Amino acid sequence: MPYFDAASAAPLHPVARQALLAALDEGWADPARLYREGRRARLLLDAAREAAADAVGCRPDELVFTPSGTRALHDGIAGALAGRRRAGRHLVVSAVEHSAVLHSAAVHEAAGGTVTEVAVDRTGRVGAGAYAAALRPDTALAVLQSANHEVGTVQPVAEVAEACREAGVPLLVDAAQSLGWEPVGGGWSLLTASAHKWGGPSGVGLLAVRKGVRYAPQHPVDERESGRAPGFPDLPAVVAAAASLRAVRQEAAEEAARLRALVDRIRARVPELVPDVEVVGDPARRLPHLVTFSCLYVDGEALLHALDREGFSVSSGSSCTSSTLTPSHVLRAMGVLTEGNVRVSLPRGTAPEEVDRFLGVLPGVVAEVRGALGAPAAGAGSPSGEGELVVDSLGKRCPIPVIELARAFGDAPVGGLVTVLSDDEAARLDIPAWCEMRGQEYVGERPVPGGVAYTVRRRS
Amino acid sequence: MPYFDAASAAPLHPVARQALLAALDEGWADPARLYREGRRARLLLDAAREAAADAVGCRPDELVFTPSGTRALHDGIAGALAGRRRAGRHLVVSAVEHSAVLHSAAVHEAAGGTVTEVAVDRTGRVGAGAYAAALRPDTALAVLQSANHEVGTVQPVAEVAEACREAGVPLLVDAAQSLGWEPVGGGWSLLTASAHKWGGPSGVGLLAVRKGVRYAPQHPVDERESGRAPGFPDLPAVVAAAASLRAVRQEAAEEAARLRALVDRIRARVPELVPDVEVVGDPARRLPHLVTFSCLYVDGEALLHALDREGFSVSSGSSCTSSTLTPSHVLRAMGVLTEGNVRVSLPRGTAPEEVDRFLGVLPGVVAEVRGALGAPAAGAGSPSGEGELVVDSLGKRCPIPVIELARAFGDAPVGGLVTVLSDDEAARLDIPAWCEMRGQEYVGERPVPGGVAYTVRRRS
Structure with missing residues (x-):
């Protein structure tokens, strides 16, 4: 039964499973304790940190384990923004970041910060120049994914990192989708990842903060993980995450x-x-x-x-x-x-x-x-007063408005207009996209009672 | 090799181990997805929630799984305080709460809130009357542990809950140490716990918020766990936590x-x-x-x-x-x-x-x-001008100042004074405690250059 959703969660790698089982026996105690079970746990934790840091390309003391990639992003962004508060309160993200980044940005904005979302092209790729242009003297932090989680497009991290370095702005790279394949090159300042994306267990994220990067944790004080990830560590999962990262990298x-x-x-x-x-x-x-x-x-x-x-x-x-x-x-x-x-x-x-x-x-x-x-063959649609076909798709959900547009299109003369009335959010995206795919002209949208009118001109 | 630190972390219960192994195979996918692996994960998550809610004594939709007991406390306290912001910004805690509570209180205070710490008696028990007296019209939240993690003393939760109910203040009970033994009685509003204290795996905390309790999550928006615990759930650990909670309760x-x-x-x-x-x-x-x-x-x-x-x-x-x-x-x-x-x-x-x-x-x-x-037998100590023995323990760490006090004590006449100079934090606690144990009179402390002078009168 083929499972084709590895970008959500990959099945557990055999090495992860084996390491997890071993660590359940050896790594359940508190690694902060002085007795033998604690020392054993500490050895496992230290070894896992070294292995993960090696795969990330940072020093072990720059890396902490978090409960998930989402928490690594939430905590990492908050900590980096607070650490750079004196520089300013401007945050730069791309428009295609993971929702954990965009939701962190929303929190920052609600608290009085400002956010610039850098647009992407039709392939989902950020322009390095556009990203660089968004950096300002008051930019506290820049965030960019290594590769997009929905469409797979790789981002120009090295170029953006260079622009950030020149501007003196720390760059946080969300490497969730790519870290199992290769280290992130370029001069990043912070990096996050998530173990269950590479075949590690759920419950483990990574947060790396390079030495010298200003960072002020925003959660209550906690001595664990250099004060950057509160709570008792899930050591068996951490051990399994590190072991499987090394294993998948070899292959x-x-x-x-x-x-x-x-x-x-x-x-x-x-x-x-x-x-x-x-x-x-x-x-x-x-x-x-x-x-x-x-x-x-x-x-x-x-x-x-x-x-x-x-x-x-x-x-x-x-x-x-x-x-x-x-x-x-x-x-x-x-x-x-x-x-x-x-x-x-x-x-x-x-x-x-x-x-x-x-x-x-x-x-x-x-x-x-x-x-x-009932996808399009011949279609309905009634001529309006101005020689314009109007299709009333109000109350109908994606993909019905586009289906009704396509059906009506057969009745329109070349050069004529077809207008779709819709209150579905997806229509705003899919009607222009349909025009692009079909080589037809998207004229524009205007509000109407109960929804929006989207108008298309028949070109062929 | 006897391990006597179950209050830090209990070894994994056999039922937890078995459930974890089964869930590694069945529960690695995203429970929010529509395909069969996702539906299977969802079934496991729902069943774990029902089992845990049953053991807690709440409805399944009142309970979420967090990455640790510490995170349950951090997030739960922040969410409850924010939800009651209109009522006021006063927080009541006992003086012997877990550090995760006291550190959350410190964050609240730093952000302009006020905190009352209710004192405990010599057994570590909070007086229900004293706790009730700390509640004010502007109290947003009260926090009390079910039992103390360091000395085991059980707190009067039912009485405090009743006082909170009368005052219209929600009570958060930190049940980390007791939930594996029994449910928390009384009318609590929020409850937290930690699975690795009862023999479940690390990486799982519980946060229960009763229906009707005002609650505003303070982390970035996330759809997981009713919006109360961001990040991909560690489902195998959650399944193991719920199964072992049921198992330990039976015994x-x-x-x-x-x-x-x-x-x-x-x-x-x-x-x-x-x-x-x-x-x-x-x-x-x-x-x-x-x-x-x-x-x-x-x-x-x-x-x-x-x-x-x-x-x-x-x-x-x-x-x-x-x-x-x-x-x-x-x-x-x-x-x-x-x-x-x-x-x-x-x-x-x-x-x-x-x-x-x-x-x-x-x-x-x-x-x-x-x-x-070199614990006390006969001792040093030089008579001072006022017929007072002065022991200079500056620069010496616990337990040396108390050892030197005890040694010098033999040289003091009944009714005479012995003063210990110390810059060790523990001396402030241990010199009065020594007096209490020995039936001697603790006179008091005063600052001196480089430390504090603690004075004791010999009674016998």
Whole structure:
């Protein structure tokens, strides 16, 4: 049963499992205690820290273990901002950071700080120049991911780090998606990661703070982990995290090349096999194991369920799969289609046959979901007073507004306008994205009672 | 090799180990995902929450899992204080709470809040009346432990909860030490606990917030755990924590009675076997498995090391065993002797023979440490101008100032004064405690160049 959502959580690596079991027996005591069980725990903790620091590329005393990647980001951003309070209260992030970063930024803004979100291009990549231009004399901290968690695009960390160095601004790199593949190069100041992304156990994040970086922890005082991660350490999980990081790194180059070829196959074949698909993200500068595509006229949740019935576990950034019913902020920032979105992230060891079976199943599954929704062939739509077709999709959820737009489009003359009325958040993204994919002209939007009117001109 | 520090961390319960192993295979995926691995993880998480809520005595939707007991306290106190900000910014805690509570209180005070620390008696017990008297119209939150982690004294939670209810103040109960033995009775509003105290794995704390209690999480927004505990959940550890809590509760009544008898034996025998010992804490209203005593003229760290060499793992609240070189705030609040302090906390399954062997070894070990320090027989001390013996212990660490006081005491006439000059923090506590134990009169302290002068009058 192929599990293709390694970017959410990778199955436990055998080395992690083995190390965890050993450490359950040897590492349950308090490493701060003076007796033999405590000393044994301390030895394990020290060894784990050395191994993890070696993989990160920092000194052991620069690295602490946190309860998760999210907590590493929350605490790391708060600590770095507070440590640089004298410099100012301006924070720079990219628009496609993990939600833990954006939510930290929101807290900072609510507390009176200022935040600049650097935009990305249609591949999800930050421009190093645009990032550098966002740095100001009062910038306390800059945050940039090493690679994007939803579309796999690798960010220009080294160039941004150089710009930050010149501006005297510390750079925090969120390396959650890439650390299992390789160390982060360039002159970063802080780095965070999450063990269950590389096959380590859940319950372990990493926070590295380079010597000389101003840092003021914002949680209550606690003696553990250099005062940077309060609470009793989950030592067996920490030991397993460090051991598995070393193990996956040993296999990383070979496995990355293998998975990269499988992802290339998906990137090439999906548009051939499935009509009206947009494969997103940078085709070359990307994570080896991750690919994302969106299917026009498809309900993401229905697609996920249909794939699940066929035995494939994938995730989606479509609005219907989110508890808040808003599309992924990453897809939104890229300006790409959000409906019928599928993220495939291959765990280590994925067999080529599994990928082939996925490619074999996908076209039928998409067709089935489209069929159930009545995806476009000929369409409705009533001429308005100004020779403009108006489609009332108010109250209808993604992907229905785009399906109704496409249906109505057949009735519009070349040069004519079609306007869709919608109160669905995804329509704002998906109607322009549909125009881009179809080579039609997106005219714009205007508010109307109960929603928004999106207008498109037929070009061909 | 007897491990007698269960109050720091209990060895993993066999049920916890078994549940953890099973959940490593079934519970590594993201419980928020829609595919089968995610649904399986969700089922495990829901079942663990139900089991833990049942043991706590609350509804499953009132309970979240945190990365540690410390984080449960930090986040719980911050959230409860913020939720009641309109009521006021006054916080009530007891003087013997866990450092995670006192450090949270310090953060609150630094941010402009006010804090009242309710004193305890010589047994470490809070007076319910004194606690009630500390509640004010602007009190936002009251915090009280169910039982003390250093001396085992059980607190009057039900009475304090009733007083809080009458005052309209929510009560947070830190149940870290007692939850494995029994649920917390009385009308608490919030409750915290820590799994590795009951034989669960490290990496799991509990935070229960009753429906209707105003609560505003202070960390960045996160959808996990009702928005109250950010980060990917450590599901295998959570499953193990819940399963072991249920298991230890089933054995709790019988095992508590058995360990209570063993602790009674220690409480009775230690003062018979070792001269100049103070057994502290409430002899009856106490945790079943925990006892603490202090030995005059003994260096706590040397005592711990000597016991460790004999194979016994215990902890200590003496200043020399703390990284900050200050004595335990609990012993300080109780006004008892802090030097030569030993906490014995028996894990489940401790054999009577292990306790007997400890009692057999202890007198020799204490005598050895006392011998090495030159504990009192005859002493030094030079008469001062006013017929007062002055002992200069400046620059000497606990327990030397008390040893030198005791040595000099033999030279003082009945009714005469002995003054010890000391710059050691522990002397402020241990010289009055020595007087109490010896039936001598503690006159008082005054500042002198380089330290403090502590004066004692010989009564007999």
